[in-house]
Ligand SMILES: O=C(O)CCC(=O)C(=O)O
């Protein structure tokens with residue numbers, strides 16, 4: 001078993017998360033595990049790129065920007081790739097995740113999202129307008145208290161900087177209630193950018209926004225009410241970012257078991273309802289050519 005994070009670091013992160021709605025844990029992933037994660041991520045991106053348009057199989061998704069509209073094929077997201085590779089199934093129950101989760105959610109944990117977000121240089125639509133992730137938890141009745149019982153973690157696979165579209169957060173925004181940011185229009189958060197006046201309208205001074213600059217292996221934690229977003233990649237450097245959202249197992253009907261009594265759990269035979277409401281409509285592999293980006 002890999003060695004654990006210093007308990008003082010964990011305590012500081014938990015207290016920053018409670019006070020400010022986010023926290024950064026430097027060197028979350030041990031240095032000797034970063035290279036393997038980067039290799040496996042590149043392998044996954046190559047697999048995703050075999051598909052001309054967005055591919056779905058159960059909860060597994062490869063989100064593709066097709067050549068037809070972007071001049072070149074880009075893979076911008078993968079969801080639930082634990083189904084594609086045992087390495088990523090084991091990774092979601094890394095003992096260091098449990099160290100951060102246990103003080104907040106206990107040791108029975110389910111995972112509701114598993115995502116990698118790539119921002120390939122040249123792919124235009126790689127920004128995320130400012131929002132609160134509560135907007136992505138449609139089924140409130142599946143949780144006792146989804147805000148209280150959710151923690152989301154973003155792990156830097158590549159270095160993340162303002163130039164390549166690092167995450168941006170608004171400290172202490174988690175106390176402001178649900179603000180409806182980016183819910184206008186078709187609600188698509190990857191189309192267009194948030195204008196400063198949209199932030200001002202909901203009581204946020206744009207000067208409050210901070211860049212979450214991360215080295216590979218650093219982690220950022222946030223909650224469903226924390227205002228955050230990111231700009232498209234304007235550099236020549238890739239930005240791969242692994243996002244995992246976990247819930248308290250006892251109070252959630254959604255998600256894949258990740259820890260039971262602190263013991264890592266592998267995926268079962270069939271996918272569980274997580275976030276994708278239409279999961280059971282079609283469990284077979286298929287292409288989804290919805291042109292949300294137009
Ligand atoms: O990848 C990013 O920069 C942010 C993504 C995000 O906020 C989300 O998927 O909810």
Ligand SMILES: [Fe+2]
Nearest residue numbers: 131132133228
């Ligand atoms: Fe988000």
